[in-house]
Amino acid sequence: MNIVVCVKQVPDTWAERKLRSEDKTLDRESVDGVINELDEYAIEESLRIKEAHDGEVTVLTMGPEKAAESIRKALSMGADKAVHLVDDALHGSDVLQTSYAMAQVLRKIGFDVVILGSESTDARMGALAAMLAERLGVAQLSLANKVEIDGGTIRTQRVADYGFDRVEASLPAVVSVVEKINEPRYPSFKGIMAAKKKPVDKLGVADADIDAAKVGLTGAATEVVDFVAAPPREKGTIVKDEGDGGQKVAEFLASKKFI
Amino acid sequence: MGTIERPLPTPEAEALLGLTGELAANELAPRASEAEAEGRFPREVFRVLGRAGLLGLPYPEEYGGGGQPYEVYLQVIEELSRAWLTVGLGVSVHTLACFPLAIRGTDGQRRRWLRDMLGGELLGAYCLSEPQSGSDAAALRTRAVRDDEGYLVNGTKAWITHAGEADFYTLMARTGEEGPEGISCFHVPGDAPGLRAAPPERKMGMTASPTAQLIFTDVRLRADRLVGEEGAGYSVALSALESGRLGIAACAVGLAQAALDAAVAYARQRQQFDQSIIEFQGIGFLLADIATAVEASRSLYLAAARRRDAGRPFGPQAAMAKLFASDTAMRVTTDAVQVLGGYGYVQDFPVERYLREAKMLQIVEGTNQIQRMVIARYLGKG
Numbered sequence: 001m002n003i004v005v006c007v008k009q010v011p012d013t014w015a016e017r018k019l020r021s022e023d024k025t026l027d028r029e030s031v032d033g034v035i036n037e038l039d040e041y042a043i044e045e046s047l048r049i050k051e052a053h054d055g056e057v058t059v060l061t062m063g064p065e066k067a068a069e070s071i072r073k074a075l076s077m078g079a080d081k082a083v084h085l086v087d088d089a090l091h092g093s094d095v096l097q098t099s100y101a102m103a104q105v106l107r108k109i110g111f112d113v114v115i116l117g118s119e120s121t122d123a124r125m126g127a128l129a130a131m132l133a134e135r136l137g138v139a140q141l142s143l144a145n146k147v148e149i150d151g152g153t154i155r156t157q158r159v160a161d162y163g164f165d166r167v168e169a170s171l172p173a174v175v176s177v178v179e180k181i182n183e184p185r186y187p188s189f190k191g192i193m194a195a196k197k198k199p200v201d202k203l204g205v206a207d208a209d210i211d212a213a214k215v216g217l218t219g220a221a222t223e224v225v226d227f228v229a230a231p232p233r234e235k236g237t238i239v240k241d242e243g244d245g246g247q248k249v250a251e252f253l254a255s256k257k258f259i
Numbered sequence: 260m261g262t263i264e265r266p267l268p269t270p271e272a273e274a275l276l277g278l279t280g281e282l283a284a285n286e287l288a289p290r291a292s293e294a295e296a297e298g299r300f301p302r303e304v305f306r307v308l309g310r311a312g313l314l315g316l317p318y319p320e321e322y323g324g325g326g327q328p329y330e331v332y333l334q335v336i337e338e339l340s341r342a343w344l345t346v347g348l349g350v351s352v353h354t355l356a357c358f359p360l361a362i363r364g365t366d367g368q369r370r371r372w373l374r375d376m377l378g379g380e381l382l383g384a385y386c387l388s389e390p391q392s393g394s395d396a397a398a399l400r401t402r403a404v405r406d407d408e409g410y411l412v413n414g415t416k417a418w419i420t421h422a423g424e425a426d427f428y429t430l431m432a433r434t435g436e437e438g439p440e441g442i443s444c445f446h447v448p449g450d451a452p453g454l455r456a457a458p459p460e461r462k463m464g465m466t467a468s469p470t471a472q473l474i475f476t477d478v479r480l481r482a483d484r485l486v487g488e489e490g491a492g493y494s495v496a497l498s499a500l501e502s503g504r505l506g507i508a509a510c511a512v513g514l515a516q517a518a519l520d521a522a523v524a525y526a527r528q529r530q531q532f533d534q535s536i537i538e539f540q541g542i543g544f545l546l547a548d549i550a551t552a553v554e555a556s557r558s559l560y561l562a563a564a565r566r567r568d569a570g571r572p573f574g575p576q577a578a579m580a581k582l583f584a585s586d587t588a589m590r591v592t593t594d595a596v597q598v599l600g601g602y603g604y605v606q607d608f609p610v611e612r613y614l615r616e617a618k619m620l621q622i623v624e625g626t627n628q629i630q631r632m633v634i635a636r637y638l639g640k641g
Contacts, residue, residue: 186281186311192275
């Protein structure tokens, strides 16, 4: 089974994130990059599918050179090889262009199942899986908290407000996962060592038959018009207890509609 | 918990310490206080570390070890201990328990047992002390009597970390006459009939780490359970301890670092007389002395480790590192309680626990009096 897991490097969720003043895109250089958290669940699920059905797990990442760190981590968890789509022409691509570029790579490398996290912590569009499936002409099984593969059939549970839907499709397919699906493993020390020797195929837009005019900031369908820094946190209200502290706290909470 | 800048010898060591930090932050630190309060041994945490490859770091890769120098392995122990001493010390003890078979075992024994011992699913314990034989280890009385079927073991070992929890025990027992030459080393399966652990000791600290007597009643061991030659047990026990002391030194530095972290964090945010108490020289200088002592302890164990890695004698240096680092941990944890004042003395903050844990490190794997004796003898030889 040919399993492709899409992994995005995002700025550390706990770090202060900024947009670049020159082109209003995310500053990916000044902060530590980490694997998008939901993609870790996707990696774990891809490894479990591999362990249950044999096959090979390929990491697919689109991102700047720095994203190689996240590829390395995914390989150290147990993925077999990676494709890194890296090209300056891709900078500033929105989700539509990203889905086009990644679909081109997926066509090229082939797949039985593509797995990814249901959204990223930086852009939070949550639309890539659907767009990939549409572009590739295969089924999409979104928001899965359970995945089963039986021959050429894939079954998932799709989480919903009311519980879950049972979804079934024929392979090949695109699956997006939520965090309830599993508990991602830690890489092992041996896995870290082995990852250094695993192949990472670096592709530019030309290598993947991507039309450079269709990707990048200038052709993006969405545009960040303006942004302002988040206002600094205001000083909190201090209630001094002069015998009526309890009442003052209650009034404060009531004014904020907490009680 | 900030990252300590460590000059490491290889990129793989960098990656290993990164992994260790992740495991310490996610798997150890959040569980430590509660498990210590409840006296619950975190067996599952050791499995997680084992799967990550942390239970055989200084041993050869061909037997499933990590092939790491002591300089790197010990810094892993330090980081684990910083998050939870029970676990850091447990990994050190496990590594000690693997030592005799890794160093003196036959090829056959290593092939049969060592891979599992280093592979992460099994946990080991080291059995040298007895109720009446502590610092005078060569006076041990547990007997292994040779007969046609192997050995029959009777006796009681004491102060055994992981007693009752371990999957295997590295046992020193008497096969010959009195004195060091009559002692042999054995690899004992944890489920051997006739082997049982007494109820755990009620310790003042390290309550999540079980310490108990281990009682051997007609325990039958096959002859191939003997590790090394008959009568060579004492020398392998001592050389295991020589390396083990480096582990305890690293544990002590991790604990002292944790106390320093807690004291500094508190002193920065605690306001008195309209300023952070770290700005008062009385506290600032105290913390400066603590930080200096922790750094000195770390440098000392790393210097000894690098001697070992270079194949040079390191026994006296290991003793110095264990002595200095554990005495430092005692002082640093005591001072950390002082920095936190009343909050330091209550169980809602971890520093009183650190203080109770530090005391143990001055006692285990050779009391600090024994360490001084080792160093003094070395000086006396001229």
